[in-house]
Amino acid sequence: xxxxxxxxxxxxxxxxxxxxxxxxxxxxxxxxxxxxxxxxxxxxxxxxxxxxxxxxxxxxxxxxxxxxxxxxxxxxxxxxxxxxxxxxxxxxxxxxxxxxxxxxxxxxxxxxx
Amino acid sequence: xxxxxxxxxxxxxxxxxxxxxxxxxxxxxxxxxxxxxxxxxxxxxxxxxxxxxxxxxxxxxxxxxxxxxxxxxxxxxxxxxxxxxxxxxxxxxxxxxxxxxxxxxxxxxxxxx
Numbered sequence: 113x114x115x116x117x118x119x120x121x122x123x124x125x126x127x128x129x130x131x132x133x134x135x136x137x138x139x140x141x142x143x144x145x146x147x148x149x150x151x152x153x154x155x156x157x158x159x160x161x162x163x164x165x166x167x168x169x170x171x172x173x174x175x176x177x178x179x180x181x182x183x184x185x186x187x188x189x190x191x192x193x194x195x196x197x198x199x200x201x202x203x204x205x206x207x208x209x210x211x212x213x214x215x216x217x218x219x220x221x222x223x224x225x
Numbered sequence: 226x227x228x229x230x231x232x233x234x235x236x237x238x239x240x241x242x243x244x245x246x247x248x249x250x251x252x253x254x255x256x257x258x259x260x261x262x263x264x265x266x267x268x269x270x271x272x273x274x275x276x277x278x279x280x281x282x283x284x285x286x287x288x289x290x291x292x293x294x295x296x297x298x299x300x301x302x303x304x305x306x307x308x309x310x311x312x313x314x315x316x317x318x319x320x321x322x323x324x325x326x327x328x329x330x331x332x333x334x335x336x337x338x
Binding site for chain 2: 116152153154155156157171202203204212213214215216217219221
């Protein structure tokens with residue numbers, strides 16, 4: 113079982129609110145990722161990081177931002193939530209080099225009203 | 226553009242039966258191919274990973290095959306169990322900087338008693 117955690121698991125929030133989705137891993141992995149997944153649809157990479165102070169945008173454009181101040185922590189922030197942000201957000205991490213299998217957290221289901 | 230196509234989109238089988246899921250990809254250059262299992266509301270969990278030189282790999286009742294020439298992979302599930310009900314996602318890694326992943330849309334499998 114992977115040691116990667118996401119909080120909250122579920123979040124219902126009103127339009128215009130600022131939210132931060134937390135992701136932490138205890139495996140010492142350098143690489144971390146954020147994916148967005150709508151119900152029954154494929155995962156889309158929105159952010160990734162190669163290590164501390166490294167952040168890059170993924171394939172899918174997102175209004176969210178991320179930070180990587182510590183190796184184990186990769187929070188995602190939405191400054192002003194909108195209904196179009198309603199989705200599931202999955203965090204993952206992997207070692208640098210080798211097979212680089214990504215280990216996923218349980219996800220955060222976000223509903224913006 | 227890198228793409229991963231999976232078929233069928235959904236599948237219903239009876240408990241104890243076998244099934245085979247298909248994955249076709251157009252990712253270049255190819256690095257490796259993974260099959261993930263994603264339970265509803267959870268993050269994906271890696272089942273198998275195969276590199277260019279590997280034709281088959283097993284993980285319990287799951288057997289994955291890879292034909293790098295035709296760019297096809299399959300996941301065979303033997304003696305299905307109710308707990309096999311999930312989405313199965315084919316993920317291909319490009320052998321370039323960053324080893325970015327291309328996700329298939331998944332096959333939603335339901336095993337009925």
